Amino acid sequence: MLNKIKNKLILTNTFVLLVILIMVTTFIYVFSSYSFSNTSDNELLNLVYQSKRFSKSDFQSIENDLSYNQELSYFKEKLNNEKCKLIFFNNEMKPIFSSSKFKISKKKLAKIATLYFADVNASHTEVKEQDGIYVFSDYEDSKISYRTCTTLITDNEGNMQLILIAEDNRSENATLNTLLYILALTVIFGVVASLLGGFYTADKALVPIKENMDNQRQFIADASHELRTPIAVIKTNLELIESNEDETIKSQEVWIDYAKSEIKRMDKMVGDLLILSKADLNEIPFNNKEHDIVHLIKEAIEKIEPIAVKREIRVYMSCPYNRVKVNIDEDKFTQLMMILLDNAIKYSEDKTQIMITVKVNLNKNSVVIKVKDQGIGMKKDEIEKVFTRFYRIDKARSRRENGSGLGLPIAKWIVENLNGTINIESIEDKGTDVIIALPLISYEETE
Template sequence: MFKKLRNRFLLLNLVIISVTMLIAFASIYLITYNNVARDISMELHKVSDLNRKPNKGASPRPWDSGIGQPPPDFNHLQPPERSVSFTLVTDLQWNISDTISIFNTEDSFYEDAKKAALSAKVNTGRFKLDDNHWAFIILPFPEGYRMVFLDITAQQAILTNLIYTFCLVAFAMLIVIFFISRFFANKSIQPIHEAFDKQKQFIADASHELKTPLAVINTNVDVLLSNGDDPIHNQSKWLYYIKSETERMTKLTNDLLYLTQMDYSDIKMIFTEFNLSELIENVILTMEAVFFENNISLKYEIEPELTIHGNREQIQQVAMILLDNAVKYTNLNGCIDITLKKRHNHNIFSVTNSGEGIPTEHIHKVFDRFYRTDKSRVRQTGGYGLGLAIAKTIIDQHNGKISVKSIPNETTTFRFELPSV
């Protein structure tokens, strides 16, 4: 599926770029072609005007200036530079009566040139003769026609080379663009692929977590139904199991709904300025009994009067999640070290607990939903692996950062940074 999506994206990108290049190259070629055509037309008329000048001592030609009119001034006309041209003068029946040329050639060449021009059936055009390209213009006068020919092989070569250059550049660019587009297509598809994989994993994990309590409830209901004659007080333990699993399912669904609301809800949380130092101290006081019951020694260092802008209840929930997580994974007679301090423009809260730690290969997964490094302890700790995911979502919404660092068989440190006020 993702391969097809990538290929469609790649194909669409190549089509768009190819059409864009085609339009750009076509525009450049048309502009160049029009410029060359204009220059050729100007040069043809220039040659025509130059060849109208009579030779010294010769009688005026019939197509020169009319009777009683002064001859035109040709002093301003300059011969075309590096151009090969000739003029044919014909009568009304297209028989050649005069040839004006700077080079000598066979009469058959002029006849072929005349026939090629006449076969075009236009007053101006182009043709190819003896591997050369020629442009011509036919100008009528009372006694016949004047046919001016100009060698445009060099100009035609420029246009041909321009086409070849465009094709070569386009081919090379398409190859380069193909690999670049494929690279960025893969990069674009990767987040979608990861999101899809996470969604699949999320559905599988949620189904697995719901399946166990449902199985327990179903089993206990079957036991109750099979002992329908017993009084209710004899069935209390089965009811207790059902209630316990129902509570676990309720907590799971509440956490899932909470994560969904935080991820997709457009409702803005109410942010206010509050004393973070006071909040952390209150959370520690709330958890002191838990530390004592688990024989965990506690050390903490709280820098006073640190304030942030955010949602007090959510930040309190993050602190509770991190402390609860530390208690669950602290070894027997271990210790927890809590610090809150200000560094530059950020308030940094960290919780370090002794214990088995987190293997290096699992560090980048600890904030994933339903992820637990030791699934055998699920029943013992009573968690679903959603707490750290909730904590990360809350910190992200507060424009903060949350991270974890662990030394296997020694310590694990969770910390978050929030902008200070």
């Protein structure tokens, strides 16, 4: 399954990159082509404007290298350039003047010039100005490539003439071809790099997915194992009751009590499992508001006290404050305290005490809540495992006390969603301290 996800992830990322590269390279090429074409057309248009201002005698003076003014000199310089050519046609489409020799036959030149009178199509475009119409066309063969501009004028005698200026655009086409080649290589290289890098990044991206799947499988396996035991106990007790048909309900009360105890344990375990499964999906909202934790801790002690009294365990609170305000979800905080107190009672010996201390830490702007018991404690290597689901230090004691090993994982989830931290300090056979730190809003000391 993970391999399918990995391959799909690689292909999807590569496809997205390919689309982006094609879009970017297409834009670059089209923009560059348009820029070259626009620059060339503007230059040709300016040359045609200038050619209409000067007479043929001015052009012919190029051979004598005469300069009448600065503008004419610049114009001649442009036409002397091998890239630019100027030619006049009479009304019969015959060349009557050329600035320099064309590498195109007169017949082909006349054909290019006659495009002026053709309908506008993909092979040529026209620009309409106040002084006339200017037609742009392209001519290419195996040896030469020209961009041309043609317009119609009338000479001093009233005869119609056609002006054609052509510019050699082989260098621009070569630049565009080189750019296209580079862009194509960029796309190919990008796709190959994406495929190769995809294997690495996909493996990294799948690590948390794999961990979640492994945790899910382990969670299901642990839950199935934990539920199997109470089901087996209930089944055994019911079979005992069934085998003693002649006995009264009162005489078999012990088996019924065992079954009821396991049902109660299963009910609590299923409830805890539902909380954790919803927590994994972030489906349980936290309504964090400003609350006084001193009052909430006292309420939790009052609720847990009847259970502690049965085992002669005393629960004390040391708090030198009237109020300590913290941003919390009231119900979730109460659930947290009940879990910690319930655990402390379960793992404490009879006739011991549990101490809850509340202390403000101004340096860290936090309030520290410590739940200290005098129970069985735990080894160092066990401290790291207590937040693992279904982990129990003393399984026999935990089963006797209806423990499921889900309390501390829920407690950790609550603390993290209250923007706090939870740590455990413990010494085997001496007791355990559970230390919680929450962000402080305000406090009021006892007078």
